Amino acid sequence: MASGTPAAVQEPVHLVLMGISGSGKTTLAERLAEELNRSYAEADEFHPRANIDKMASGTPLTDEDRGPWLESIRDWMDAATNAGGTIVTCSALRRTYRDLLRQASGRVIFLHVTCDPAVITDRMEHRLGHFMPAALVPSQLATLEGLGADEDGAELVNSGSVDELVDQALTIVADL
Template identity: 85%
Template sequence: MASGTPRAVQEPVHLVLMGISGSGKTVLAERLATRLGWPYAEADEFHPASNIAKMSAGTPLTDADRWPWLESMRAWMDLEANAGGTISTCSALKRTYRDLLRQASGRVFFLHVTCDPAVITDRMEHRLGHFMPASLVPSQLATLEELGMDEDGAVLVNSGSVDELVEQALTIVADL
Protein backbone atom coordinates (compact mmCIF):
# COMPACT_ATOMS: atom_id res chain seq x y z
CA MET A 1 0.00 0.00 0.00
CA ALA A 2 1.82 3.11 -1.21
CA SER A 3 1.98 6.31 0.83
CA GLY A 4 -0.49 5.06 3.42
CA THR A 5 -3.34 5.05 0.89
CA PRO A 6 -6.14 2.74 2.04
CA ARG A 7 -7.42 -0.09 -0.12
CA ALA A 8 -10.24 0.65 -2.53
CA VAL A 9 -13.53 1.03 -0.74
CA GLN A 10 -17.04 0.24 -1.91
CA GLU A 11 -18.58 3.29 -0.27
CA PRO A 12 -17.20 6.67 0.72
CA VAL A 13 -15.39 6.80 4.04
CA HIS A 14 -15.71 9.94 6.11
CA LEU A 15 -12.93 10.06 8.66
CA VAL A 16 -13.91 12.40 11.51
CA LEU A 17 -11.14 13.34 13.93
CA MET A 18 -12.96 14.05 17.17
CA GLY A 19 -11.94 15.25 20.60
CA ILE A 20 -11.75 18.39 22.65
CA SER A 21 -10.12 21.54 21.38
CA GLY A 22 -6.34 21.40 21.56
CA SER A 23 -6.06 17.60 21.38
CA GLY A 24 -4.22 17.66 18.05
CA LYS A 25 -7.07 16.98 15.63
CA THR A 26 -6.22 19.70 13.12
CA VAL A 27 -2.53 18.94 12.73
CA LEU A 28 -3.30 15.24 12.33
CA ALA A 29 -6.15 15.88 9.87
CA GLU A 30 -3.98 18.14 7.70
CA ARG A 31 -1.25 15.51 7.54
CA LEU A 32 -3.73 12.73 6.77
CA ALA A 33 -5.39 14.78 4.03
CA THR A 34 -1.98 15.32 2.42
CA ARG A 35 -1.04 11.65 2.65
CA LEU A 36 -4.40 10.28 1.51
CA GLY A 37 -5.35 12.99 -0.98
CA TRP A 38 -8.84 13.25 0.48
CA PRO A 39 -10.82 16.50 0.81
CA TYR A 40 -10.38 18.06 4.24
CA ALA A 41 -12.60 20.35 6.29
CA GLU A 42 -11.88 22.07 9.58
CA ALA A 43 -15.09 22.14 11.63
CA ASP A 44 -14.31 25.59 13.01
CA GLU A 45 -14.92 26.98 9.52
CA PHE A 46 -18.55 25.83 9.69
CA HIS A 47 -19.40 27.66 12.92
CA PRO A 48 -21.73 30.63 12.55
CA ALA A 49 -20.41 33.95 13.84
CA SER A 50 -22.67 33.69 16.89
CA ASN A 51 -20.96 30.45 18.01
CA ILE A 52 -17.50 31.93 17.55
CA ALA A 53 -18.53 35.01 19.55
CA LYS A 54 -19.81 32.84 22.42
CA MET A 55 -16.69 30.71 22.55
CA SER A 56 -14.42 33.77 22.24
CA ALA A 57 -16.18 35.19 25.29
CA GLY A 58 -15.53 31.94 27.20
CA THR A 59 -19.16 30.79 27.03
CA PRO A 60 -19.67 27.08 26.28
CA LEU A 61 -21.96 26.25 23.37
CA THR A 62 -25.34 24.66 24.01
CA ASP A 63 -26.84 21.81 22.04
CA ALA A 64 -29.05 24.35 20.26
CA ASP A 65 -25.87 26.19 19.18
CA ARG A 66 -24.28 23.01 17.92
CA TRP A 67 -27.08 21.42 15.83
CA PRO A 68 -26.89 23.80 12.83
CA TRP A 69 -23.09 23.56 12.89
CA LEU A 70 -23.18 19.75 12.90
CA GLU A 71 -25.81 19.69 10.15
CA SER A 72 -23.57 21.84 7.95
CA MET A 73 -20.68 19.44 8.60
CA ARG A 74 -22.85 16.50 7.58
CA ALA A 75 -23.97 18.35 4.44
CA TRP A 76 -20.31 18.93 3.49
CA MET A 77 -19.60 15.22 3.93
CA ASP A 78 -22.53 14.40 1.63
CA LEU A 79 -21.32 16.89 -0.99
CA GLU A 80 -17.83 15.38 -0.95
CA ALA A 81 -18.94 11.72 -0.90
CA ASN A 82 -17.99 11.28 -4.57
CA ALA A 83 -14.33 11.82 -3.63
CA GLY A 84 -14.32 8.35 -2.07
CA GLY A 85 -13.19 9.65 1.29
CA THR A 86 -13.13 12.81 3.38
CA ILE A 87 -11.32 13.98 6.46
CA SER A 88 -12.78 16.45 8.90
CA THR A 89 -12.19 17.66 12.39
CA CYS A 90 -15.12 17.99 14.73
CA SER A 91 -15.21 17.85 18.49
CA ALA A 92 -18.23 15.48 18.25
CA LEU A 93 -18.32 15.51 22.04
CA LYS A 94 -21.65 13.70 22.45
CA ARG A 95 -22.94 10.51 20.95
CA THR A 96 -26.03 12.36 19.70
CA TYR A 97 -23.72 14.69 17.74
CA ARG A 98 -21.91 11.70 16.26
CA ASP A 99 -25.28 10.11 15.43
CA LEU A 100 -26.14 13.15 13.34
CA LEU A 101 -22.80 13.03 11.51
CA ARG A 102 -23.27 9.29 10.90
CA GLN A 103 -26.26 10.15 8.72
CA ALA A 104 -23.87 11.28 5.95
CA SER A 105 -23.74 9.18 2.78
CA GLY A 106 -21.20 6.42 3.23
CA ARG A 107 -19.29 5.14 6.24
CA VAL A 108 -18.48 7.59 9.01
CA PHE A 109 -15.51 6.51 11.11
CA PHE A 110 -14.43 8.45 14.20
CA LEU A 111 -10.82 8.76 15.34
CA HIS A 112 -10.97 10.11 18.88
CA VAL A 113 -7.74 12.03 19.46
CA THR A 114 -7.00 12.20 23.18
CA CYS A 115 -4.26 13.96 25.08
CA ASP A 116 -3.41 14.79 28.68
CA PRO A 117 -5.69 17.70 29.73
CA ALA A 118 -2.73 19.59 31.23
CA VAL A 119 -0.91 19.40 27.89
CA ILE A 120 -4.05 20.57 26.08
CA THR A 121 -4.51 23.52 28.45
CA ASP A 122 -0.87 24.52 27.97
CA ARG A 123 -1.22 24.30 24.17
CA MET A 124 -4.35 26.41 24.21
CA GLU A 125 -2.81 29.04 26.47
CA HIS A 126 0.02 29.47 23.96
CA ARG A 127 -2.02 29.09 20.77
CA LEU A 128 -2.23 32.28 18.76
CA GLY A 129 -5.11 33.38 16.57
CA HIS A 130 -7.73 30.90 17.77
CA PHE A 131 -11.04 31.88 19.30
CA MET A 132 -11.30 28.97 21.78
CA PRO A 133 -9.88 29.95 25.18
CA ALA A 134 -8.20 27.44 27.49
CA SER A 135 -10.89 28.26 30.08
CA LEU A 136 -13.32 26.07 28.10
CA VAL A 137 -11.24 22.88 28.46
CA PRO A 138 -13.09 21.80 31.64
CA SER A 139 -16.52 22.27 30.02
CA GLN A 140 -15.44 20.30 26.97
CA LEU A 141 -14.12 17.48 29.16
CA ALA A 142 -17.38 17.49 31.14
CA THR A 143 -19.43 17.27 27.95
CA LEU A 144 -17.29 14.61 26.25
CA GLU A 145 -18.90 11.20 25.91
CA GLU A 146 -16.32 8.58 25.00
CA LEU A 147 -16.89 6.45 21.90
CA GLY A 148 -19.22 3.58 22.71
CA MET A 149 -18.16 0.00 22.02
CA ASP A 150 -20.85 -0.13 19.33
CA GLU A 151 -19.65 3.04 17.57
CA ASP A 152 -17.51 2.81 14.43
CA GLY A 153 -14.25 4.33 15.55
CA ALA A 154 -10.95 4.10 17.39
CA VAL A 155 -9.03 6.07 19.99
CA LEU A 156 -5.64 7.61 19.26
CA VAL A 157 -3.60 8.78 22.24
CA ASN A 158 -1.61 11.86 21.29
CA SER A 159 1.44 11.36 23.49
CA GLY A 160 4.28 11.09 20.99
CA SER A 161 5.35 12.87 17.85
CA VAL A 162 2.98 14.01 15.14
CA ASP A 163 4.64 11.56 12.74
CA GLU A 164 3.94 8.68 15.13
CA LEU A 165 0.32 9.75 15.44
CA VAL A 166 -0.04 9.97 11.65
CA GLU A 167 1.38 6.48 11.21
CA GLN A 168 -0.99 5.07 13.85
CA ALA A 169 -3.94 6.72 12.10
CA LEU A 170 -2.87 5.46 8.68
CA THR A 171 -2.66 1.92 10.02
CA ILE A 172 -6.24 2.20 11.23
CA VAL A 173 -7.47 3.78 7.99
CA ALA A 174 -5.79 1.07 5.91
CA ASP A 175 -8.10 -1.48 7.52
CA LEU A 176 -11.31 0.40 6.73
Template identity: 85%
Template sequence: MGSGTSSAAQETVHLVLMGISGSGKTTLAERLAQELKRSYAEADEFHSPANIEKMASGTPLTDEDRAPWLAAIRDWMGSAANAGGTIVTCSALKRTYRDLLREAAGRVFFLHVTSDPAVIIDRMEHRPGHFMPASLVPSQLATLEELGMDEDGAVLVNSGSVDELVEQALTIVADL
Protein backbone atom coordinates (compact mmCIF):
# COMPACT_ATOMS: atom_id res chain seq x y z
CA MET A 1 0.00 0.00 0.00
CA GLY A 2 1.07 3.58 -0.37
CA SER A 3 2.93 5.23 2.43
CA GLY A 4 1.03 8.48 2.04
CA THR A 5 2.62 11.87 2.10
CA SER A 6 5.77 12.54 4.04
CA SER A 7 5.07 14.88 6.87
CA ALA A 8 6.23 16.37 10.10
CA ALA A 9 6.34 14.04 13.09
CA GLN A 10 3.60 16.14 14.71
CA GLU A 11 1.03 15.40 11.96
CA THR A 12 -2.28 14.03 13.18
CA VAL A 13 -2.69 10.39 12.14
CA HIS A 14 -6.02 8.63 12.44
CA LEU A 15 -5.87 4.84 12.41
CA VAL A 16 -8.96 3.22 10.91
CA LEU A 17 -9.11 -0.50 11.61
CA MET A 18 -11.19 -1.81 8.74
CA GLY A 19 -12.55 -5.18 7.68
CA ILE A 20 -15.67 -7.25 7.91
CA SER A 21 -17.51 -7.78 11.17
CA GLY A 22 -15.81 -10.35 13.39
CA SER A 23 -12.32 -9.91 11.90
CA GLY A 24 -10.83 -8.70 15.19
CA LYS A 25 -10.93 -4.94 14.68
CA THR A 26 -12.34 -4.05 18.10
CA THR A 27 -9.98 -6.25 20.10
CA LEU A 28 -7.01 -4.82 18.22
CA ALA A 29 -8.26 -1.23 18.46
CA GLU A 30 -8.73 -1.43 22.23
CA ARG A 31 -5.17 -2.67 22.67
CA LEU A 32 -3.72 -0.08 20.29
CA ALA A 33 -5.60 2.71 22.07
CA GLN A 34 -3.95 1.63 25.34
CA GLU A 35 -0.49 1.26 23.80
CA LEU A 36 -0.60 4.49 21.79
CA LYS A 37 -2.66 6.50 24.31
CA ARG A 38 -5.12 7.72 21.69
CA SER A 39 -8.83 8.41 21.66
CA TYR A 40 -10.74 5.37 20.47
CA ALA A 41 -14.22 4.88 19.04
CA GLU A 42 -16.13 1.83 17.90
CA ALA A 43 -17.94 2.67 14.66
CA ASP A 44 -20.99 0.70 15.76
CA GLU A 45 -21.63 3.50 18.28
CA PHE A 46 -22.27 5.87 15.36
CA HIS A 47 -25.02 3.77 13.74
CA SER A 48 -28.58 5.02 13.86
CA PRO A 49 -31.15 2.86 15.65
CA ALA A 50 -32.69 2.15 12.24
CA ASN A 51 -29.37 0.81 10.90
CA ILE A 52 -28.89 -1.39 13.97
CA GLU A 53 -32.43 -2.74 13.66
CA LYS A 54 -31.91 -3.43 9.96
CA MET A 55 -28.67 -5.36 10.55
CA ALA A 56 -30.08 -7.22 13.56
CA SER A 57 -32.90 -8.46 11.33
CA GLY A 58 -30.31 -9.84 8.88
CA THR A 59 -30.72 -7.14 6.22
CA PRO A 60 -27.51 -5.69 4.79
CA LEU A 61 -27.13 -1.91 4.83
CA THR A 62 -27.22 0.08 1.61
CA ASP A 63 -24.79 2.83 0.65
CA GLU A 64 -27.54 5.31 1.54
CA ASP A 65 -27.85 3.75 5.02
CA ARG A 66 -24.10 4.02 5.51
CA ALA A 67 -23.56 7.61 4.31
CA PRO A 68 -24.63 9.45 7.52
CA TRP A 69 -22.83 6.84 9.64
CA LEU A 70 -19.56 7.34 7.76
CA ALA A 71 -19.95 11.13 7.90
CA ALA A 72 -20.40 10.96 11.68
CA ILE A 73 -17.21 8.90 12.04
CA ARG A 74 -15.30 11.32 9.79
CA ASP A 75 -16.56 14.26 11.83
CA TRP A 76 -15.56 12.57 15.10
CA MET A 77 -12.03 11.97 13.79
CA GLY A 78 -11.80 15.57 12.59
CA SER A 79 -12.98 16.92 15.94
CA ALA A 80 -10.17 15.00 17.66
CA ALA A 81 -7.47 16.04 15.18
CA ASN A 82 -5.86 18.44 17.62
CA ALA A 83 -5.44 15.62 20.15
CA GLY A 84 -2.80 13.91 17.99
CA GLY A 85 -4.96 11.36 16.23
CA THR A 86 -7.55 8.72 16.86
CA ILE A 87 -8.21 5.02 16.53
CA VAL A 88 -11.53 3.95 15.13
CA THR A 89 -12.98 0.66 14.00
CA CYS A 90 -15.03 0.84 10.82
CA SER A 91 -15.75 -1.85 8.27
CA ALA A 92 -14.91 0.67 5.49
CA LEU A 93 -15.78 -2.04 2.99
CA LYS A 94 -15.73 0.12 -0.14
CA ARG A 95 -13.20 2.58 -1.44
CA THR A 96 -15.91 5.24 -1.64
CA TYR A 97 -16.50 4.77 2.11
CA ARG A 98 -12.77 5.13 2.78
CA ASP A 99 -12.67 8.22 0.56
CA LEU A 100 -15.30 9.84 2.79
CA LEU A 101 -13.34 8.95 5.94
CA ARG A 102 -10.17 10.37 4.35
CA GLU A 103 -11.87 13.79 4.38
CA ALA A 104 -11.15 14.05 8.14
CA ALA A 105 -8.54 16.62 9.16
CA GLY A 106 -5.12 14.94 9.33
CA ARG A 107 -3.79 11.75 7.80
CA VAL A 108 -6.11 8.72 7.70
CA PHE A 109 -4.27 5.38 7.65
CA PHE A 110 -6.18 2.13 7.17
CA LEU A 111 -5.22 -1.14 8.85
CA HIS A 112 -7.25 -3.84 7.08
CA VAL A 113 -7.73 -6.70 9.55
CA THR A 114 -8.45 -9.98 7.77
CA SER A 115 -9.06 -13.53 8.89
CA ASP A 116 -10.37 -16.80 7.52
CA PRO A 117 -14.14 -16.42 6.88
CA ALA A 118 -14.89 -19.72 8.65
CA VAL A 119 -13.06 -18.46 11.74
CA ILE A 120 -14.95 -15.16 11.55
CA ILE A 121 -18.33 -16.90 11.31
CA ASP A 122 -17.48 -19.12 14.28
CA ARG A 123 -16.31 -16.08 16.27
CA MET A 124 -19.51 -14.20 15.47
CA GLU A 125 -21.74 -17.14 16.38
CA HIS A 126 -20.16 -17.16 19.84
CA ARG A 127 -20.03 -13.39 20.36
CA PRO A 128 -22.55 -12.43 23.04
CA GLY A 129 -24.66 -9.29 22.87
CA HIS A 130 -23.78 -8.07 19.38
CA PHE A 131 -26.47 -7.07 16.88
CA MET A 132 -24.61 -8.22 13.76
CA PRO A 133 -25.55 -11.81 12.84
CA ALA A 134 -23.03 -14.20 11.27
CA SER A 135 -25.49 -14.58 8.37
CA LEU A 136 -24.30 -11.17 7.05
CA VAL A 137 -20.66 -12.29 6.64
CA PRO A 138 -21.20 -13.37 3.00
CA SER A 139 -22.74 -9.99 2.08
CA GLN A 140 -19.87 -8.16 3.76
CA LEU A 141 -17.31 -10.29 1.91
CA ALA A 142 -19.14 -9.61 -1.37
CA THR A 143 -19.12 -5.86 -0.70
CA LEU A 144 -15.48 -5.67 0.49
CA GLU A 145 -13.11 -3.86 -1.85
CA GLU A 146 -9.51 -4.55 -0.86
CA LEU A 147 -7.22 -1.59 -0.20
CA GLY A 148 -5.81 -0.25 -3.45
CA MET A 149 -2.06 0.06 -3.93
CA ASP A 150 -2.53 3.83 -3.95
CA GLU A 151 -4.42 3.87 -0.63
CA ASP A 152 -2.63 4.78 2.60
CA GLY A 153 -2.78 1.57 4.58
CA ALA A 154 -1.63 -1.97 5.28
CA VAL A 155 -3.16 -5.43 5.64
CA LEU A 156 -2.96 -7.37 8.91
CA VAL A 157 -3.78 -11.09 8.81
CA ASN A 158 -5.40 -12.12 12.08
CA SER A 159 -4.24 -15.73 12.24
CA GLY A 160 -2.29 -15.87 15.50
CA SER A 161 -2.67 -14.49 18.98
CA VAL A 162 -3.96 -11.06 19.87
CA ASP A 163 -0.47 -10.16 21.11
CA GLU A 164 1.02 -11.08 17.72
CA LEU A 165 -1.58 -8.98 15.92
CA VAL A 166 -0.90 -6.01 18.20
CA GLU A 167 2.86 -6.32 17.58
CA GLN A 168 2.29 -6.41 13.81
CA ALA A 169 0.17 -3.28 14.00
CA LEU A 170 2.59 -1.42 16.28
CA THR A 171 5.46 -2.20 13.88
CA ILE A 172 3.48 -0.73 11.00
CA VAL A 173 2.32 2.41 12.80
CA ALA A 174 5.75 3.10 14.29
CA ASP A 175 6.82 4.44 10.89
CA LEU A 176 3.86 6.77 10.44
Protein backbone atom coordinates (compact mmCIF):
# COMPACT_ATOMS: atom_id res chain seq x y z
CA MET A 1 0.00 0.00 0.00
CA ALA A 2 1.32 3.42 -0.89
CA SER A 3 2.22 5.76 1.92
CA GLY A 4 -0.67 8.01 2.84
CA THR A 5 -3.30 5.68 1.32
CA PRO A 6 -5.94 4.95 3.95
CA ALA A 7 -6.58 1.31 4.79
CA ALA A 8 -9.93 0.00 3.62
CA VAL A 9 -12.52 0.29 6.35
CA GLN A 10 -14.78 -2.72 6.63
CA GLU A 11 -18.32 -2.14 7.77
CA PRO A 12 -19.32 -3.97 10.94
CA VAL A 13 -21.18 -7.23 10.44
CA HIS A 14 -23.87 -8.25 12.90
CA LEU A 15 -25.05 -11.85 12.91
CA VAL A 16 -28.57 -12.26 14.25
CA LEU A 17 -29.42 -15.87 15.04
CA MET A 18 -33.19 -15.95 14.68
CA GLY A 19 -35.88 -18.56 15.18
CA ILE A 20 -38.38 -19.68 17.75
CA SER A 21 -37.44 -20.38 21.34
CA GLY A 22 -35.69 -23.73 21.77
CA SER A 23 -34.37 -23.96 18.19
CA GLY A 24 -30.71 -23.87 19.26
CA LYS A 25 -29.89 -20.18 18.75
CA THR A 26 -28.06 -19.66 22.04
CA THR A 27 -25.85 -22.73 21.80
CA LEU A 28 -24.89 -21.79 18.24
CA ALA A 29 -24.33 -18.12 19.11
CA GLU A 30 -22.01 -18.95 21.99
CA ARG A 31 -19.88 -21.15 19.75
CA LEU A 32 -19.85 -18.61 16.88
CA ALA A 33 -18.82 -15.84 19.28
CA GLU A 34 -15.83 -17.96 20.28
CA GLU A 35 -14.94 -18.94 16.70
CA LEU A 36 -15.30 -15.42 15.29
CA ASN A 37 -14.11 -13.52 18.38
CA ARG A 38 -17.21 -11.32 18.44
CA SER A 39 -19.25 -9.66 21.16
CA TYR A 40 -22.30 -11.77 21.95
CA ALA A 41 -25.64 -11.04 23.56
CA GLU A 42 -28.71 -13.11 24.34
CA ALA A 43 -31.84 -11.15 23.40
CA ASP A 44 -33.72 -12.46 26.43
CA GLU A 45 -31.44 -10.24 28.55
CA PHE A 46 -32.98 -7.16 26.91
CA HIS A 47 -36.59 -7.97 27.83
CA PRO A 48 -38.18 -5.76 30.45
CA ARG A 49 -39.56 -7.60 33.49
CA ALA A 50 -43.14 -7.12 32.24
CA ASN A 51 -42.36 -9.07 29.04
CA ILE A 52 -40.73 -11.90 30.96
CA ASP A 53 -43.66 -12.11 33.38
CA LYS A 54 -46.13 -12.12 30.50
CA MET A 55 -44.35 -14.97 28.67
CA ALA A 56 -43.80 -16.93 31.89
CA SER A 57 -47.56 -16.84 32.45
CA GLY A 58 -48.08 -18.37 29.00
CA THR A 59 -49.24 -15.17 27.27
CA PRO A 60 -47.61 -14.38 23.92
CA LEU A 61 -46.09 -10.93 23.47
CA THR A 62 -47.73 -8.36 21.21
CA ASP A 63 -45.96 -6.19 18.65
CA GLU A 64 -46.26 -3.33 21.15
CA ASP A 65 -44.47 -5.45 23.78
CA ARG A 66 -41.69 -6.30 21.37
CA GLY A 67 -40.99 -2.79 20.01
CA PRO A 68 -38.89 -1.39 22.89
CA TRP A 69 -37.15 -4.77 23.29
CA LEU A 70 -36.10 -4.84 19.63
CA GLU A 71 -34.98 -1.21 19.80
CA SER A 72 -32.71 -2.00 22.76
CA ILE A 73 -31.14 -4.90 20.83
CA ARG A 74 -30.58 -2.64 17.82
CA ASP A 75 -29.02 0.00 20.07
CA TRP A 76 -26.67 -2.60 21.60
CA MET A 77 -25.60 -3.65 18.10
CA ASP A 78 -24.96 0.02 17.23
CA ALA A 79 -22.89 0.54 20.37
CA ALA A 80 -20.65 -2.42 19.42
CA THR A 81 -19.95 -1.39 15.81
CA ASN A 82 -16.39 -0.31 16.67
CA ALA A 83 -15.65 -3.93 17.60
CA GLY A 84 -16.34 -5.01 14.01
CA GLY A 85 -19.80 -6.38 14.67
CA THR A 86 -21.75 -8.61 16.99
CA ILE A 87 -23.56 -11.88 17.40
CA VAL A 88 -26.99 -11.75 18.97
CA THR A 89 -29.80 -14.23 19.43
CA CYS A 90 -33.27 -12.88 18.76
CA SER A 91 -36.43 -14.66 17.70
CA ALA A 92 -36.99 -11.94 15.05
CA LEU A 93 -40.19 -13.76 14.13
CA ARG A 94 -41.62 -11.15 11.76
CA ARG A 95 -40.05 -9.24 8.93
CA THR A 96 -41.03 -5.95 10.58
CA TYR A 97 -38.97 -6.96 13.62
CA ARG A 98 -36.01 -7.75 11.39
CA ASP A 99 -36.48 -4.42 9.58
CA LEU A 100 -36.03 -2.66 12.92
CA LEU A 101 -32.86 -4.66 13.70
CA ARG A 102 -31.53 -3.88 10.21
CA GLN A 103 -31.42 -0.22 11.24
CA ALA A 104 -28.21 -0.96 13.18
CA SER A 105 -25.03 0.50 11.72
CA GLY A 106 -23.27 -1.92 9.41
CA ARG A 107 -24.45 -5.10 7.73
CA VAL A 108 -27.05 -7.20 9.55
CA ILE A 109 -27.17 -10.86 8.50
CA PHE A 110 -29.90 -13.19 9.75
CA LEU A 111 -29.21 -16.88 10.31
CA HIS A 112 -32.61 -18.55 10.76
CA VAL A 113 -32.12 -21.61 12.97
CA THR A 114 -34.89 -24.14 12.34
CA CYS A 115 -35.64 -27.42 14.04
CA ASP A 116 -38.43 -29.99 14.17
CA PRO A 117 -41.20 -28.49 16.38
CA ALA A 118 -41.55 -31.77 18.32
CA VAL A 119 -37.84 -31.64 19.19
CA ILE A 120 -38.18 -27.99 20.24
CA THR A 121 -41.19 -28.74 22.45
CA ASP A 122 -39.33 -31.61 24.11
CA ARG A 123 -36.28 -29.39 24.73
CA MET A 124 -38.42 -26.67 26.23
CA GLU A 125 -40.30 -29.10 28.48
CA HIS A 126 -36.96 -30.25 29.94
CA ARG A 127 -35.18 -26.89 29.99
CA LEU A 128 -34.51 -25.64 33.50
CA GLY A 129 -34.43 -22.02 34.61
CA HIS A 130 -35.99 -20.41 31.55
CA PHE A 131 -39.16 -18.33 31.58
CA MET A 132 -40.50 -19.43 28.17
CA PRO A 133 -42.97 -22.32 28.52
CA ALA A 134 -43.32 -25.00 25.84
CA ALA A 135 -47.00 -24.00 25.58
CA LEU A 136 -45.91 -20.93 23.56
CA VAL A 137 -44.28 -22.97 20.76
CA PRO A 138 -47.49 -22.98 18.66
CA SER A 139 -47.92 -19.20 18.95
CA GLN A 140 -44.29 -18.64 17.97
CA LEU A 141 -44.68 -20.92 14.96
CA ALA A 142 -47.87 -19.09 13.96
CA THR A 143 -46.10 -15.71 14.21
CA LEU A 144 -42.91 -16.80 12.42
CA GLU A 145 -42.30 -15.34 8.98
CA GLY A 146 -39.32 -17.00 7.30
CA LEU A 147 -36.63 -14.95 5.63
CA GLY A 148 -37.69 -13.37 2.37
CA ALA A 149 -35.62 -13.93 -0.76
CA ASP A 150 -34.54 -10.28 -0.57
CA GLU A 151 -33.36 -10.50 3.07
CA ASP A 152 -29.66 -10.83 3.87
CA GLY A 153 -29.24 -14.24 5.45
CA ALA A 154 -29.84 -17.95 5.26
CA GLU A 155 -31.63 -20.82 6.96
CA LEU A 156 -29.74 -23.31 9.13
CA VAL A 157 -31.45 -26.63 9.78
CA ASN A 158 -30.60 -27.84 13.28
CA SER A 159 -30.90 -31.58 12.82
CA GLY A 160 -27.42 -32.84 13.66
CA SER A 161 -24.71 -32.17 16.21
CA VAL A 162 -23.74 -28.76 17.52
CA ASP A 163 -20.41 -29.05 15.67
CA GLU A 164 -22.26 -29.69 12.40
CA LEU A 165 -24.48 -26.67 13.00
CA VAL A 166 -21.46 -24.45 13.76
CA ASP A 167 -19.69 -25.67 10.61
CA GLN A 168 -22.83 -25.00 8.57
CA ALA A 169 -23.08 -21.46 9.97
CA LEU A 170 -19.40 -20.69 9.39
CA THR A 171 -19.68 -21.88 5.78
CA ILE A 172 -22.74 -19.72 5.17
CA VAL A 173 -21.15 -16.65 6.77
CA ALA A 174 -18.00 -17.11 4.68
CA ASP A 175 -20.13 -17.21 1.52
CA LEU A 176 -22.18 -14.08 2.33
